[in-house]
Amino acid sequence: MISARRLVAVMRKEVRQLRRDRISLGMIIGIPIGQMLLFGYAINTDVRHLNAAVADQAGTHLARQFIAELEQTQIVDIRLEVATPKQLEDLLRVGRISVGIYLPPDFDRRAIDPQRPAAHLLVDGADPTILGVANQLTNMPFGFDSSASSPRTRSLEVRPYYNPERRTAVNIVPGLIGIILTFTMMLFTAVAIVREREQGNLELLINTPVSSLELMVGKIVPYVVIGLLQLGLIVTVGWLLFKVPIRGSIADLYIASFFFIAANLALGLFISSVARTQFQAMQITIFILLPSILLSGFMFPFEGMPAFAQYLGEILPTTHFIRLTRGIMLRDAALFEMRGELLALSVFTVIAMSAAVKRFTRRLD
């Protein structure tokens, strides 16, 4: 049985404490804005302006024309000209360049021989993104065959839907909502009960008639509101700075977020009931945050992951939420069409919350 008086008392206390905690208050606004700027500007899978050097041992007119065309793609910026491929390798190794372009002395002859590649690209293969871009370069149509009037055309052309300009921010921001909410919501609640335990308040509280459920619910309700405010902030910043659209309904977005916030808060409370110190609570939070970033489809396409990673990803609320936000914001999907994801979030919430209430005994041993 829940007493409304006690529930409100716990909520009011929580809000009062939060209002006086300037750093946490700052984080509520600072984390979304900071992360948005960071991820929005820094993460760019649409790679351009890679540092490159060229070793042109042919020195012919055709070779210079080839280099000029390469530069026009804007994928590479040629910073240096060196004499030998060995020098390219050295530059690559020390990290001065990501791409080395080697034109052998017989470049002109090779260019008209379809059997042999005319030039070599030396690529830092450690970075798969750069490797992907380099592969893109090899498909570059090059009109070296002076006799042919029409340039070679590719047989397949990709037409990007939903994000025709292929701007990374458009894909990043809906996912970023999930990451930011995961981080702040989980952290706030993970620390919530542990802090009371560490500061000794819990010993007094568990001796009063307040029940575990009242305590837990009273503690998370203020954060639900905060989470929804953060959502508004992220969406606004995303729209103002990166022109990230909301093609679907805003109401749907809020409803989806509500389910997601509840899941994270329940998870946070569970962490709080397991951890003994605030430091432990933070460690566990980070431990869950990392897979939420890596396995949720935020960084890498979900379908491309190994089956095992996909199973893990399915357990994480962030995975389901990112599908929802991308669907609603980018593809104008209706919430009803994605009810499976909502169901997954609800199941997660119920399990985590029950586990937290069950684990939180009103005892000290």
Added chain:
Amino acid sequence: MSADQEFAIRARNLTKAFGSLVAVDHLNLDVPKSRIYGFLGPNGSGKSTTIRMLCGLLTPTEGTATVLGIDVPGDVDELKPRIGYMTQKFSLYTDLTTRENLEFIADIYTLSRAVRKQRIEELLEQYDLGAQQRQFAGTMSGGQKQRLALACAVLHKPELLLLDEPTSAVDPSSRRDFWAKLFRLADAGTTILVSTHYMDEAERCHRLAILDKGVKVADGTPGDLQANTGMTIVEVLASSPYSAQGLLSRLPEVASVTQLGVRLRVLVPESVRQPLDLIQAALHAGDISAETNIVAASLEDVFVAVTQKNTLQEHTT
């Protein structure tokens, strides 16, 4: 009257072990209603652990207790609204003000709005916290914090108060005020269990139990305990107290020697006849002149006597 009506707390063989350490060892306890019952014991003697078991925070390893007629461990939810607990460490919210803390506790105990307001005004006045009502609890002095903690513990007018070293940070005069409040509460019918290190506080209790290493080594009224130490207390005023102490503590008949300023308090078991002659002879042999008197036992002597006995028993078994 049945036992349950007479006693607020009855414990039988209450035991708590943390691993191999037995913090509370087969404790029997009868705390009469509307009385102040003291728990006297040195650090680590199991006072806090006992109090925590009595309010259901710790599960006893062995034994049972009945608190206000409710079995512990058992359905302690029924017990919670009827007891007030003041933890040893300050456990209110340091980032809430005095008034906010009181309001929070009042709401937790679901006092009605009118009662809440009236009670809080009453307590601010009684506990002299009016000037601090808008001050953050964390910034208050030790004594103010303790008054606030007591105010919060009695806010809902509990039948039983469990106070764990409530005056550890309080100066002697505030301690007197604090005890005056406890007596008022006891007069009004509240049963109070209070743990302490201080002899002067223990002396004020209606009854007390002395704990040592988890074992109850004595209990009774302070007067009974003082009358039944089983020791003769000899006060020695010697020319060189330090060498006198060395000398006397080597005597096999002497249970303990404590120096209090220039005086020595020497405890000799009652079985020893003529203790004054014994001491005089020993001092004389050591070329120390001294004045010796038999005096009444203080609670401190009781404490020394019973803990000594406990240690001796431990060594022989």
